[in-house]
Amino acid sequence: xxxxxRYTQEFISRFVDDEISRADHEKFVRHxxxxxxxxxxxxxxxxxxxxxxxxxxxxILNIKLQLPPAPLKPEQGWxxxxxxxxxxxATLGTAAIILxxxxxxxxGSKKAEPSAIVNSVDTYGSSVIIIDTLETQHTIIWFSET
Amino acid sequence: MAxxxxxxxxxPSRTGSPPSAGLDEQDLVRRLQLGQEWAxxxxxxxYQDRLLKIAYGITLDHEESREIVQDVFVSAITRISRLRxxxxxxxxxxxxxxxxxxxxxxxWKRRFKWGHTPLEPDTEFMVYHKxxxxxxxxxxxxEKEQEKALATAVGRLPEKIRVVFVLNTLEGxxxxxISHTLGIKEGTVSSRLYRARKMILDDLATNTDYSKGSPx
Numbered sequence: 572x573x574x575x576x577r578y579t580q581e582f583i584s585r586f587v588d589d590e591i592s593r594a595d596h597e598k599f600v601r602h603x604x605x606x607x608x609x610x611x612x613x614x615x616x617x618x619x620x621x622x623x624x625x626x627x628x629x630x631i632l633n634i635k636l637q638l639p640p641a642p643l644k645p646e647q648g649w650x651x652x653x654x655x656x657x658x659x660x661a662t663l664g665t666a667a668i669i670l671x672x673x674x675x676x677x678x679g680s681k682k683a684e685p686s687a688i689v690n691s692v693d694t695y696g697s698s699v700i701i702i703d704t705l706e707t708q709h710t711i712i713w714f715s716e717t
Numbered sequence: 718m719a720x721x722x723x724x725x726x727x728x729p730s731r732t733g734s735p736p737s738a739g740l741d742e743q744d745l746v747r748r749l750q751l752g753q754e755w756a757x758x759x760x761x762x763x764y765q766d767r768l769l770k771i772a773y774g775i776t777l778d779h780e781e782s783r784e785i786v787q788d789v790f791v792s793a794i795t796r797i798s799r800l801r802x803x804x805x806x807x808x809x810x811x812x813x814x815x816x817x818x819x820x821x822x823x824x825w826k827r828r829f830k831w832g833h834t835p836l837e838p839d840t841e842f843m844v845y846h847k848x849x850x851x852x853x854x855x856x857x858x859x860e861k862e863q864e865k866a867l868a869t870a871v872g873r874l875p876e877k878i879r880v881v882f883v884l885n886t887l888e889g890x891x892x893x894x895i896s897h898t899l900g901i902k903e904g905t906v907s908s909r910l911y912r913a914r915k916m917i918l919d920d921l922a923t924n925t926d927y928s929k930g931s932p933x
Binding site: 580581584585588590615616619620622623624625626627628629630631633634635636637638691693698 | 761765766769770773774778779780782783786787790791860861863864865867868871882885886887891892907908910911914915917918
């Protein structure tokens with residue numbers, strides 16, 4: 572099938588998403604009646620979205636959420652003027668010092684490398700995680716039923 | 718709140734009007750801010766499928782998407798006071814989910830050399846399930862194989878392009894909404910979507926016999 576030189580594939584992509592003007596939309600619909608290349612491209616672009624949507628719909632049926640059993644409480648924002656402001660400022664100051672210490676490289680320190688290699692395999696009912704530590708050369712195999 | 722799949726707790730009668738499918742969003746937010754348990758359950762019931770689709774679309778992994786969405790709900794409920802009055806709850810949750818998916822990958826990449834092999838769920842069961850709904854098992858299996866190849870091709874897209882594709886395909890967002898969610902220009906959204914579709918078709922043509930058959 573010879574590609575069409577009148578409309579780009581990006582235009583057809585926008586057409587599929589209904590992101591072109593009404594006039595352009597009607598013009599392109601008329602064009603597709605005489606241009607099998609454009610009609611085929613539009614059809615394939617639509618198929619990609621529909622097929623992927625169906626796949627995801629099927630997949631999420633197998634996912635069950637497990638949220639904490641206790642009722643979750645929304646956090647209460649800090650209110651300036653409450654007692655304990657000094658304590659909050661001290662906490663902020665400590666956090667800033669820790670952050671600065673973490674960000675500034677220590678003299679003679681090497682660039683951080685991964686501390687472990689982790690491989691995991693999931694099935695619907697169980698999962699296996701294999702952790703290899705690089706420095707101490709330990710292998711940890713962790714099996715769990717989900 | 719432990720088992721949330723397809724189950725919504727009803728509110729105690731003394732709390733006033735019950736939550737329904739058309740529960741007012743502002744009312745839900747207000748009740749979440751008060752810490753009402755059934756409001757938390759209603760939030761999960763209303764949004765879990767949407768958020769799971771986004772998370773699974775980006776990660777293509779059952780376990781990761783489950784954990785991400787659980788974290789998103791916990792985070793959203795505890796930080797509900799940060800939601801601005803003018804902002805939509807759905808857009809806020811969507812934004813948190815997308816960021817959580819991207820941060821999840823970055824976090825693990827930084828810390829570990831990570832290899833993960835998700836095994837497919839019971840495909841035969843799903844084929845049988847669909848066959849009971851009037852399709853032949855053969856045609857359904859062929860369709861499933863095409864969809865699986867499609868998902869594999871989506872999984873090979875660069876992350877930035879995949880996120881745009883997922884928001885457009887699974888959430889049905891306009892270019893303007895995607896540009897607002899991700900903080901990019903509408904022209905960038907358009908070109909990324911076109912590139913996503915082009916790359917997926919090229920991938921399918923290279924790795925499957927898709928190009929020989931009809932896509933419909």
